[in-house]
Amino acid sequence: MQLYSFYNSSTSYRVRIALALKGLSVDYQGVNLRAGEQRQNDYRALNPAAGVPLLVDDEGNGLGQSLAIIDYLEALHPEPPLLPAEPLLRARALELANLIACDIHPVNNLRVRNYLANELSLSEDQQERWYRHWIAEGLAAAEALLVRHGFGDYCFGDAPTVADCCLVPQVANGIRMNCDLTPYSRVMAVYQHCQRQPAFQQAAPDQQPDFAS
Ligand SMILES: N[C@@H](CCC(=O)N[C@@H](CS)C(=O)NCC(=O)O)C(=O)O
Structure with a gap:
């Protein structure tokens, strides 16, 4: 999996915490928000929302929105759960x-x-x-x-x-x-x-x- 992230981005940080809690490693792709890389055409082609994070899974599916990414990771790797069962x-x-x-x-x-x-x-x-x-x-x-x-x-x-x-x-x-x-x-x-x-x-x-x- 690849994670497009910016170190200071709090939404990327959410996903990084979820990945670490589940013991999952990713190929880290830095997107420099201060330099406006999120708005460049090649990145917009990956994520039309022009933001980070973006997860690309092992089949090449790109997924934006941190909570959707966490939900996807939860479905693929249920342990340890990040959503309580109750x-x-x-x-x-x-x-x-x-x-x-x-x-x-x-x-x-x-x-x-x-x-x-x-x-x-x-x-x-x-x-x-x-x-x-x-x-x-x-x-x-x-x-x-x-x-x-x-x-x-x-x-x-x-x-x-x-x-x-x-x-x-x-x-x-x-x-x-x-x-x-x-x-x-x-x-x-x-x-x-x-x-x-x-x-x-x-x-x-x-x-x-x-x-x-
Ligand atoms: N709702 C989205 C927000 C994504 C987002 O906008 N992230 C910020 C960084 S924390 C960003 O990329 N901002 C770039 C900009 O505003 O140009 C999520 O939860 O992933």
Whole structure:
């Protein structure tokens, strides 16, 4: 399998965590988002959505969208499961994953930030306020859900799920962008626990072949 990824991309990071948890290796293909490689015609031919991640399986099938990729990996390699078997717990894990993937990440995606800067001419300060606002609103909701329904060392229990695959990269983005994360103590406790686990360490941005400090 090949994984088209950018080291600092949180959506790629989700998939890298899932791959590492399942013990799967991939041929890593770096796509430099800062250089705009995702918008070049040869990459768009692979992924019309012009983003990372993109998984190409052993039969040559290309698949975009991090949650669809994780679902595909789960179907092909069910162990260890990233979606709990118990229906409500499975829905809780997906609820948190979707909160991050659908409500937080898209509004702070690179193409949105480029539009704010280049088309709407927002200042650096306004762009940072935008970023921090959506992180604060989204992580407050994640914190409330985890306080209400979470348990164990991970989001939902003593084993990682798709919720942890999404939470860790989103928190990493918040740290990188100097957001105040102190109000989200349960979120941060899960993040810190995950940071100590080898699969999460292996998937981290600074462990990727295209890492540029
Ligand atoms: N919903 C997609 C989002 C993919 C996506 O847009 N990823 C970002 C990186 S985190 C990207 O490639 N952005 C490029 C851009 O905005 O131009 C997913 O979950 O995979």
